[in-house]
Amino acid sequence: xxxxxxxxxxxxxxxxxxxxxxxxxxxxxxxxxxxxxxxxxxxxxxxxxxxxxxxxxxxxxxxxxxxxxxxxxxxxxxxxxxxxxxxxxxxxxxxxxxxxxxxxxxxxxxxxxxxxxxxxxxxxxxxxxxxxxxxxxxxxxxxxxxxxxxxxxxxxxxxxxxxxxxxxxxxxxxxxxxxxxxxxxxxxxxxxxxxxxxxxxxxxxxxxxxxxxxxxxxxxxxxxxxxxxxxxxxxxxxxxxxxxxxxxxxxxxxxxxxxxxxx
Numbered sequence: 001x002x003x004x005x006x007x008x009x010x011x012x013x014x015x016x017x018x019x020x021x022x023x024x025x026x027x028x029x030x031x032x033x034x035x036x037x038x039x040x041x042x043x044x045x046x047x048x049x050x051x052x053x054x055x056x057x058x059x060x061x062x063x064x065x066x067x068x069x070x071x072x073x074x075x076x077x078x079x080x081x082x083x084x085x086x087x088x089x090x091x092x093x094x095x096x097x098x099x100x101x102x103x104x105x106x107x108x109x110x111x112x113x114x115x116x117x118x119x120x121x122x123x124x125x126x127x128x129x130x131x132x133x134x135x136x137x138x139x140x141x142x143x144x145x146x147x148x149x150x151x152x153x154x155x156x157x158x159x160x161x162x163x164x165x166x167x168x169x170x171x172x173x174x175x176x177x178x179x180x181x182x183x184x185x186x187x188x189x190x191x192x193x194x195x196x197x198x199x200x201x202x203x204x205x206x207x208x209x210x211x212x213x214x215x216x217x218x219x220x221x222x223x224x225x226x227x228x229x230x231x232x233x234x235x236x237x238x239x240x241x242x243x244x245x246x247x248x249x250x251x252x253x254x255x256x257x258x259x260x261x262x263x
Contacts, residue, residue, distance in 0.1 A: 007043040018085045027077055030070065034078035035087070037068045042097055049100025058094035183215025187224070194229040201244040202237070210236050 013019060022031050042049050051059040061079055065072040079095070082088040089096050179189040188211050190198070198207040210232050217236075218224060225231040 005043075007039050009039075018087060021085065022081060025081070027074060030074045031078045031081055034068065034070065034075065035082065037070075038082075038088070038095075038097070041067075042100060049097035051095040058092075182211045184212070185215050185219040187215045187218035188228045188232075190229055198229070198232065202242065203245050206242065206245075207232075210242070 014023070019032070022028055022035075025031060038051075041051065045051070051064075053059050053063060061075050062072060064070075064079075065075045068075065079088065083090060086098065089098050177191040177193065179191050180195070182188040182190055182195065190211075195207070198211075201207075202210075213236055214225075214228060214232055
């Protein structure tokens, strides 16, 4: 069986009467360490609390002394104590932890794993459906770094709708707006909203100028930014003391039509 990566330990374990009795013993620390080592070994083996070295050989006290790196006398004292308090049982010379399944709830763990596999499969299926159902003429490629939909065989009138669908699907799959490459060297990554706000706050010409500066700087220096929007605004524009424009007084801004592009 695959090993269990965790074991359940209740927070009031040291309030249990058995533990209180063990803590009154001279070798209490060594015995308690042995108990946790036994629990971890049982979880690692995942064999219903039965300690078997292989299919035919059960663990002996000498073997436990070796793998736990504890003196043989300490191991024997611990096993005797655990058996006396009903924490282990020796069945046909084999050490077992009674009711291991009940206390560790490995069936619940298996159920959780199965549910996890089903959730992952369902999510992946949803991803495929989202990408493949955009249109009959759309093929999708999803990677860790990008979520791209390649459009083939559609007329120009549908392109805007497809692009909007792509953005929506990217948000559903990746949980965040898609970023697009800007600049000659494609280093500057901005969402549509970030780019629009840059143009709205500083004007298209200034926004493009600083996108170009950041893009060229990244190409020359090899530096990359986690957030290019903040790098443009705070680092580059901040250094040059560039302030947002006053739209009503800027000659390039038309209060009705927005920023002019004919100059």
